Amino acid sequence: MQRMSIYAMPLTWLALLALVPLYGCGKHRIVARPSAKVALEPEYPLHIMAQRYNELMRYLSDVTGRRVEWLSSASSEGMIATIESRRPDIALVDPLHYVILKKACDAKLLLKVLLKPVSGVGKPKATMKGVIIAHADGGTPSLSEIEGSIVAVPSRQVLFGFVAQAKVCKDAGINLNTLRTVIERREDRVVASVAYGRAKFGFIREGTLELLSDTLDLSKVKVIHETRDYPNPCFICLPEVMKRRAGVIHELKEALLKLNQPLPEHRRILELAGWAGVTEAVDDKEYDVVRRLIDELNLPY
Template sequence: MDLSVREEISPEARQPVITYAYLPQYSHTASFERHQALTKYLAATTGLNVRQVFPENFQEHMQMLAQGKIDISYANPFVHALAVERHGAGVFAKIIELTGEATFGGLIISRRDNTEIASLEDCRGKRWIAVDQFSAGGYLFGLVHFIDHGLTPGDFAEIAFAPGPGGKQESVILGVYFGHYDVGTVREGALELLADKIDLAQIRVLARTPRYPGWSYAARPGLAEEVVEQIKQAMLALDRGNPDHRLILEQAAMDRIVSASPEDFQPVRDLVHRTGLQ
């Protein structure tokens, strides 16, 4: 080996990371498992260095989006309605649910053996646990449904929000199941997450809320338009007829991803203004 022969090696320029975050309505493990294949697909398809990040809660997700620490946000329409108005985030795509619809709703639940609660009116004076103050299906939709049936926040003995990072939908269901709270609000489909852990027959669905525009993708203010377009086109190219794509979509609990604009979410913005939560 001739050590007199030297070659200068320049380190490769590090590609900027494009951060992708799933609003933490479920545990971080569930968020990772649902979107790992999708983020890998986006990175491979666009050539961008896409990495999933994990905010601890809804509030932190919104703060990170406003601070530029989340480039691509996958979140409920309530969060994006606020993010668009407060910080100028740009909604560019939305999902079609596995039901084939672009809308979803919330559930108002109680324990089946709680004889004091058989209707929404019976929730007056009771303890209500919701997912988060920025949850659409787990709070906003239920709140409006209660208001439409004559109950205001002041009519409840308590309104609590699920504690801790992630896993909040599950926490609401368990809070009701174990009798810590009388009623709870979660999004459609959340009960099935605990089908192998609790006896769902003990949970009564008191009401289903109307359905509203569903989850969407938004880009942080200032993210380069060409980056947003690359991400968007890769998402729109996902085709259920392709077995690999179908697996990616089903893991993420989506039927497909389609184009969207802020106007699509006006019904949710109307709810936000109506309740004074903006």
């Protein structure tokens, strides 16, 4: 019988060997690192998500000693399903998603992200805004022209890309039923749709245009309105996951809080993610403003 050299083994088998927890004898043992999973909102295309969060995942792996993976989905609706599956240990979510998951699964707040001002100058922000953009070719449309127009949105199930802007339109006397919304799934697609004139208006979060300025021609994209401030995205976990994985969640939370230490490598990770820091100072009552929006707009969440 012919013996196969390890160098001739398929890569698949070599990968499987790496997953064996403990094999061999003496000093020659293969040890698999325990894993942890962090879910992230699918805000942007994969390459931008990787630029923003790969360093963060490496940092979390180094600090916790775990193989930390990030999970996402193709849409915001899919993100909620991913979290409800109990696969992630923790998740960074849009405020509307927190409110939905609090109601459906009793989601627990862990941390809130602090954001850099869009201008880059000033104190860290615990709140952010949504933005209404328009295709401006020969003149900037007014908000009143949105009635009956095509409006690109990343989802109808996000605060900063639909619900906050819907409130602005309602307050301006616009019949929301006349908006011809097109769901683009990601914010970069919303901006592209408006830039190329496929949609006359678009709903995105503040900071998105600055992030995409090197990849899209924004000469025909104008901001015509901002929403009021709402609480920032937050890290959450589900109670069932907390019962099974309390130690893992504690490790991830403590590692994230250590990013506030003024070290060059921490500043780099925060800069890439677009954060100014993270804080434990977060309370469910902060998100009551989102619950009131849901009721006022009669949304089915």
